[in-house]
Amino acid sequence: MPRLVPVGGATISGFYFPKGYRVGVNGAVVHYDKDIFGPEADNFNPDRWIKGDAVRMDKMMIHFGAGPRTCIGKNISLSEIYKLVPQIIRVFHIGLADPSKEWKTHNYWFNKQTEVNIFIKDRMYGSN
């Protein structure tokens, strides 16, 4: 999330940046911060939202940005995610075709996976 340093410059985390410099933060760095999300911040563990300090963690989530340039599609995206993802999981059983095979991740504007082969089964009828 890039931001331009304003007139007068800015000191961020002890480093001085002159006016006009572009600075930015990678959301993933914040989201993997063990001080906020616990010692196993890089594990998939939805329980942390029940057992941990959910209010504090929620304040630190910047997947839609922060401040005056926050994503304007945030609310429509969240309502789609809250409705669509549970519905897909309710209807289909999805898993890795070969759990022993490692997939690859690439960093672009967003993180992207390749070589992820999955199976999808209709939960009701069991067809592939």
Ligand code: HEM
């Ligand atoms: C899961 C879906 C989405 C994610 C994770 C996402 C994430 C982001 C992020 C991180 C930013 C930068 C915020 C910042 O600099 O503080 C942003 C900006 C923006 N997003 Fe999204 N976005 C999503 C969906 C959408 C959708 C559906 C729309 C349009 C309907 C949209 C429109 C925008 C626009 C216009 C900006 C620029 C806002 C500005 O600079 O004032 N986004 N988004």
